[in-house]
Amino acid sequence: MEIKFSDRANGLKASEIRELLKLTQRPEVISFAGGLPAPELFPIEQLKEVTTKVLDEQGAQSLQYSTTEGYLPLREIIVNERMAKNGVKTTVDNILVVSGSQQALEFSAKLFVNKGDVIICESPSYLGALNAFKAYEPEFVEIPMDDDGMEVDKLEEALKNNNNVKMIYTIPDFQNPSGKTMSIERRKRIAELAAEYKVPVIEDSPYGELIFEGKPYPCIKSFDKAGYVVTLGTFSKTFCPGLRLGWICAEEEILKKYVMIKQGADLQSNTFTQMIAARFMQEHNLDEHINKIIEVYRKRRDLMLESMEKYFPKEVTFTYPKGGLFTWVNLKEGIDAAEVNKEALKQNVAFVPGGSFYPNGGNKNHFRLNYSNMSEEKIVEGIKRLGEVLKKFY
């Protein structure tokens, strides 16, 4: 067979992390590699109840085609509960339900980016987003981060120096992979810069509600007077990822285009799981459920960081995330985290080497650790083994 793929498809590479995640599925592996929620917290009994009600009372509707925009009661819940909690006043006309926020990322590049256009992102940034964007053949400009997130002065410089920036991509809360959170001042400034340079900001906020300490920071969208900020939300981290439900919140003019893209891409999100999720949130309190998740994850974070202090070489530094799923580890220059991972896998411990989080390459001396998916016992044991491995490199 001699088949011709499109240029964009020729550029696609199997994600390293995907291959790695296959390895980590063996039960003996202590995996800090994925970004999976703790499955023991899924509200299975309550879901059984509401699913039966949906099938009893709205059976035919729940199994039929429905609107591209999404199930209206679910969009109302997103407006009145999730977006309101994040400081954003909006309406259902600004909400499109998507099949997880990964879909919203792919749509964003499709909507805004021509071949060769510039996407500005944090350095490092979420590799799943970078891979989705790459299909539209952009250039990436990476903006460094400090403890307050993306450095906005450097963002402004990049906007000045590149006349074909079509999208600014940021994860302001407990960033993937760095675990860092953007300050309120910078959130305001980014909203201003977006309006000034007429460039959309894609604000990806999958972890914003998983806050272990301190008050929640308002979304960048809450400072958006001109309409250039698009906020992406998801129920994958606060409810159940297997139901594939996320959303896009954008000005109507922009949202209408996303709706047309969604129509072509897969007609609509799953009717059945949209109705189940809406019913769950009508009859149960999602905030209470989120509080349970937070308690468990906070303990796991604490235990992971304490164990890292105890077992890692003193020269190794890492972030202290105030929420979310990840901490980010910095090794001294010259150490390749992929090599460390190979050694760690021999001890049945896995993580994601940092290189893939930098769209323009380099920066191999970092790695990402996830603490949401392993038991407390496994976290201590895994970090201990990883400490032993790291000592060989120092």
Next chain:
Amino acid sequence: MEIKFSDRANGLKASEIRELLKLTQRPEVISFAGGLPAPELFPIEQLKEVTTKVLDEQGAQSLQYSTTEGYLPLREIIVNERMAKNGVKTTVDNILVVSGSQQALEFSAKLFVNKGDVIICESPSYLGALNAFKAYEPEFVEIPMDDDGMEVDKLEEALKNNNNVKMIYTIPDFQNPSGKTMSIERRKRIAELAAEYKVPVIEDSPYGELIFEGKPYPCIKSFDKAGYVVTLGTFSKTFCPGLRLGWICAEEEILKKYVMIKQGADLQSNTFTQMIAARFMQEHNLDEHINKIIEVYRKRRDLMLESMEKYFPKEVTFTYPKGGLFTWVNLKEGIDAAEVNKEALKQNVAFVPGGSFYPNGGNKNHFRLNYSNMSEEKIVEGIKRLGEVLKKFY
């Protein structure tokens, strides 16, 4: 707001049919416009049973992230039951589960088509596919159809005359919108031409199992020795569209690329509804369920065609579909079916005017009628009213 969209997004237009379908949601409208299955046939009680079992026995797994390729037992069922029934011997390594076959259509253009490349399709063709393809800025070459489907001599000519054909798109069974079925000889010939010209064939088969008379025709893929045929299947018409489950069957080299596209597009299909569908098909007989659908749809088709004979002006011709959901109506040149539809809507009857099914325009003197979604009574009443409207145009 002065926001710049990508070129592909600037080219997107709201689908006419979508706007029309909104109008037809009023309960008093007799709608032959959509392509919706009959909701009264959804197996709600059986789904309640299997959903409870899935949540009881595999609850955490069904709500968690899972593999991009899809749930293995569902892929096995697709291989051993659906594809085998269509005459295709294949393996799970050739199957990717997608969120409805609309997603597979969008992926196909993403995978094969650069801007300006040629897509060959039937004239007319499924407008949802055409809209999905248009986002990748192709040229379309339309091949006329006779009673045996796409005219393969003209297909061969088109392949000879265009050196940048990247994809042949066909719906061989009970085509949407024409209701026509491709002969076995032509299926063989298309598989040969694909290999000769090294161009992939996207064989879209959503209705192939809804056969009212005669034997099933084997898939084009069953004649594919060289690996250039990609077959798209779906459970939307034989089971429940709200669960959003379809599949791609392709050679491994091609399927791997589709998997990477899926990974970027939305990570994976819905874990929960994949497991429910698999469990349903393990514990119940989908073929028996399909037979029930066939009986109901056959009656509705018969009634619609009989009523058309009786109430339509004699000059109006239409296809006699041997399965599927649609018949296709031909008016005399010069009558615009969109104008007829406006008049019909005043009598609370709706259909889809044919123009949108031709990617290069023209051909306004046709329209599509769906018979799967309305009761027998409404079919007779609707066609009667439509006959009255048509008489004004003749």
